[in-house]
Amino acid sequence: MxxxxxxxxxxxxxxxxxxxxxxxxxxxxxxxxxxxxxxxxxxxxxxxxxxxxxxxxxxxxxxxxxxxxxxxxxxxxxxxxxxxxxxxxxxxxxxxxxxxxxxxxxxxxxxxxxxxxxxxxxxxxxxxxxxxxxxxxxxxxxxxxxxxxxxxxxxxxxxxxxxxxxxxxxxxxLPQREFATGMAELIKHAFIADSEFLSWLEQNMEALLSRDVQALTHALYRSCSIKARVVEQDEKESGLRMILNFGHTIGHAIESATGYSKYTHGETVAIGMVYESKIAVHRGLIGHEYVERLSSLLEKAGLPTRLEAADWDLIIERMAYDKKNVDSRIVFVLPTGYGKVEVFKDVATDDIKQVLADRQNT
Ligand SMILES: NC(=O)c1ccc[n+]([C@@H]2O[C@H](COP(=O)([O-])OP(=O)(O)OC[C@H]3O[C@@H](n4cnc5c(N)ncnc54)[C@H](O)[C@@H]3O)[C@@H](O)[C@H]2O)c1
Ligand SMILES: [Zn+2]
Missing domain, CATH: 3.40.50.1970 (Rossmann fold)
Structure with missing residues (x-):
């Protein structure tokens, strides 16, 4: 144990x-x-x-x-x-x-x-x-x-x-789709805080998908450790704990705009992480290879990485209702490198629209 x-x-x-x-x-x-x-x-x-x-x-x-x-x-x-x-x-x-x-x-x-x-x-x-x-x-x-x-x-x-x-x-x-939804949060932990764990996940995804208990134990240990360290520093979510919301600003908006039925929570977080990373690329915080590495790991885990036909205006409108927003500005957690994210409170709606609309850029 x-x-x-x-x-x-x-x-x-x-x-x-x-x-x-x-x-x-x-x-x-x-x-x-x-x-x-x-x-x-x-x-x-x-x-x-x-x-x-x-x-x-x-x-x-x-x-x-x-x-x-x-x-x-x-x-x-x-x-x-x-x-x-x-x-x-x-x-x-x-x-x-x-x-x-x-x-x-x-x-x-x-x-x-x-x-x-x-x-x-x-x-x-x-x-x-x-x-x-x-x-x-x-x-x-x-x-x-x-x-x-x-x-x-x-x-x-x-x-x-x-x-x-x-x-x-x-x-x-656990049914496969439920397993994948949890995998989205686990992959999120690696991308926000632990680039070494990220490499480990890339090497061991097959073992995890076959529910190998030794591999699962290692992944659970690393993933829970990341969340535990964040919670210790900010139990009531006044600052640092917000980094756990990587993928969630867009993810929650997709969940809400699609009536909480089309996608599971983790599936929307997966799609959200990909588009939020694209916003980070657009701002020059990371290179495009980040998006490719993220998408390929999510796909391996059986998760979606793009929205096909979507009402982006409605999704942007829903982002404005997110309870994590402070002073009615849309708050984003954006990657600034592997295993690193920062909270941004100044992302312009036009930038979001531009990135979301650019669906060729996958
Ligand atoms: N408190 C928090 O910090 C926090 C964080 C994230 C999500 N949540 C909440 O978690 C909920 C989603 O949790 P979830 O995805 O576990 O959903 P869930 O509890 O509905 O479980 C998903 C399905 O899997 C089944 N199941 C669970 N364990 C199983 C097993 N071992 N074998 C077979 N079937 C099993 C359940 O019966 C259910 O049908 C949401 O309500 C969300 O708001 C809370
Ligand atoms: Zn979540």
Whole structure:
């Protein structure tokens, strides 16, 4: 088992990556759960696949386990599902010493974390992420949220877990498209912060795609380390944490303009990173070979790198609504070299239009 510590002083916690699988979970739980009652939140898929294994470990550790199962999908990050989980928590008599375990992808993690942050003003929280996106991104950093019908992730908190346990074997059952969506964030981490890891990814993409556990363990370790180091320096996203939004200014706008249905989140981040890199080329920050290297790695991972027919005016309009914007200027995270990005607040709409319109330039 490999361990990364997210050093947030009195709220510091470990991220364990366990190629041994569930047999390493008892050791990881040591000290992470205070009381005796635990509620394990899954969606229907992760319940079917992994609940028994986790329940068995928890019960042999002497804990009382209550399951809570939600329908899979983004629609479950709702007030209705939150209410249902509060009811389950009350029925199970969870108290201040109890713990909520999120066993699933980012939807389960964000919703279960939101319940843990608010039930009785905050109870224990553990993440056992099972999708690649959750393992490299959503389970690290303490952002928890549900959606409002008018805006995604708008009702939430910063609430750090006590522990994160990653079993890379769970990725073997993850559908290919979900695997690729997580890969977009993992590749993003390499491009924003670690050019050596970027070269490693180029050498090892086939092993990762075949879900080789040793390769996955290494990639998870590097990727989580990058996010952990950023979160340590800027937990509440007042500055540095923004670099994690590389690809997201355009990505979010594409998601919103296409009604959150055509592409997965990671697919829009992949396309977003490519076009944002082109903006950086246009500004003379990097050379065009950067775009080629990025596109070729994304394509290898099974991700799209361009938008065919798109309403760019609508996409630009949607960028103006991004909640990351400061003082209504469009904020971009642009690459300034391999493993390096900077935040830019002065990108002109005309420049964006020019780069986006130039679709021959791929
Ligand atoms: N908190 C954060 O910092 C943060 C960061 C990024 C994304 N997010 C959120 O994460 C969510 C997306 O997460 P996601 O992509 O994991 O989606 P998800 O939780 O919906 O999981 C995707 C699908 O994969 C299934 N699944 C999960 N693990 C599996 C496994 N091991 N085997 C088979 N199937 C499995 C799920 O049942 C689901 O159908 C979004 O709501 C997004 O807002 C949060
Ligand atoms: Zn993202």
């Amino acid at each position: 490999q361990t990364i510590t997210v050093d947030l002083k009195d709220r510091a916690y470990p991220i364990h990556i366990a190629p041994e699988g569930w047999e390493a979970l008892p050791g990881a739980l040591d000290g992470a759960i205070k009381g005796e009652k635990v509620m394990v939140v899954c969606d229907e898929n992760t319940h079917r696949l992994y609940y028994e294994a986790v329940k068995t470990v928890l019960e042999s550790g002497g804990y009382t386990v209550n399951p809570a199962v939600i329908p899979p999908g983004e629609a479950s990050k709702s007030f209705e599902q939150a209410q249902a989980l509060y009811t389950k928590a009350l029925e199970a008599n969870l108290d201040r010493s109890s713990t909520i375990v999120a066993l699933g992808g980012g939807v389960v993690g964000d919703l279960a974390g939101f319940i843990a942050a608010t039930y009785m003003r905050g109870i224990g929280f553990i993440q056992i992420p099972t999708s690649l996106l959750a393992q490299v991104d959503s389970s690290v950093g303490g952002k928890v949220a549900i959606n409002h019908p008018l805006a995604k992730n708008i009702i939430g908190a910063f609430y750090q877990p006590r522990m994160v346990f990653i079993n890379p074997h769970t990725l073997k059952t």
